[in-house]
Amino acid sequence: MLLLLGLGAWAEKAPAETSRPALTVSVQQVNFVDMERTLSATGNIRPWQDASVSVQTSGLRLKEVFADVGDIVQAGQLLAKFDDTIIRAEIEQTRAAIIQAQASLEQATQNAKRIRRIMGSGAVSQQEADQVLATEKINQAQLSSAQAALVGQEQRLAYTRLLAPYDGVVSAKSAVLGAVYNPGQELFHLIVQNKLQWEASVSSRHLSALEPGTKVLMHVREDLFAEGTVRQQSPALNEQTRQAIVYVDIVPGAQVKAGMFVQGDFKLGTRKVIAVPRQALVLRDGFYYVFVLENNNRVALRKIEIGQSLPNGVEVLAGLVSGEIIVVKGARFLEDGDMVRVALAASETAAGAGSVMSFARAGR
Structure with a gap:
């Protein structure tokens, strides 16, 4: 009789042991946020217009040179002079x-x-x-x-007097004192108005979103960016790549040089999207999941589709709706159906915030 009573008492306690929370976690409500839409592309930086300053007479010796590479010149400025x-x-x-x-x-x-x-x-x-x-x-x-x-x-x-045809900057010089040149030989090359443009290759399906005036941010190097504005699109597509060139005027003063190959982002405005913290993502079998907190403090593993990366998380394209509660800290230690304990962070408890919780390991 005592043995049966002992077994009965153990049987009554067993379910209580299995329902203990597996972890204490922090959670967050899923909400819409404003996301800036961008379109990335790559392309070369080239002069808006080039100008060649060439020899127009023959049989004369180059006597003087007044300009060098990098010099900013004005239209009509004397660049070189032949013996007259x-x-x-x-x-x-x-x-x-x-x-x-x-x-x-x-x-x-x-x-x-x-x-x-x-x-x-x-x-x-x-x-x-x-x-x-x-x-x-x-x-x-x-x-x-x-x-x-x-x-x-x-x-x-x-x-005999070589003059700058336009305002600009000297990008190349081949003039040598004492040399005799033939007509047509280039002595100076100018970037007209020192104005550069980014020639971005863009797929045909994205061209309708890129109107004149669209803002662009070009990544020159890790810590250097240049701004620009869409001027126009090429009227024809490349038959092999089915891409068009989008011409972007670069803001004067940007630290870029002709010949650079850079990546840039077209700014397409903002839209409302559902976003989750990166810490809430669980990667399994090549797919992304989150744990959704249900009414009984149990979590359900939910497969989601992610989109663009955001400063404070990632965009969710499918799998979640606004208002649902997901696990943030501790998500990677959970399994589908686990019961969890939701605990407030001390600092947030004092402030009265109840949606984001702290994480602490608890025994099963």
Whole structure:
């Protein structure tokens, strides 16, 4: 009889032992938060516009260079100068030839006037008249030729001075003092207005979200960022990648250089999303789960689908609804169906907060 009573007493105590909480945990209510939507892309930083300053005359020695790589220049600023001694001598010679041609033309014009007055009177033969009139025309042509030559030589003289065509910064220089260049050879390369752009490759399905004026944050390096604004999209897609180039004007003063390859984020505004702390996530068999606290202080393992990373957690795309309570600290030590003890943190108890609890290991 005593043995049966003892077994009965043990049987009554056994369920109580199995229902003891496995852990003391902290919990948090699931709520909506504002999430900034972004679209990531990569691309090269290139000049908004380039300008080439090239040689426009031949046979002259480069005499002086006034600009170097990195110099900021203004439109019309003198960058280099060729030796113009020969051209100036040719100009003086041509001016003298013009004076001589003008004198010859004046004399020929006077002779032609006299011939025209007496033509038909028999005082002069037709052959003589034709010769005088032809001489006048020849002198007119010689004067015009000399004047045209002067214009060409003065233009060639202007070409001995290489001027900056636009405001900008010198990005490359190949000018060497004393060298003789052929027409068309580039001596300086400019980034017009020192203005850079980011050429981001974006999939066609995302292009509709990127309107002119969309803000962009480019990651130049770990501790350096550059801001920009979408200017326009390329009118055609790449046939191989099905991507388009989105052109982003970089804010002046950013510490970026042409030729960099960077990753950036397009800012697409904010939207309401459900978010959970990273500490609440449990990774099992390649999937993410959370423990949802039920009415009887038992937890249920719930599979979720996560989305974008947030500063204080992760976005939940599916598996949770706003208002549900999930386990935060201690989640990784639980199993589906465990009973837990929810305990307030001391500091939060004093403040009257009851939604976030402290974690302490308890025996089974």
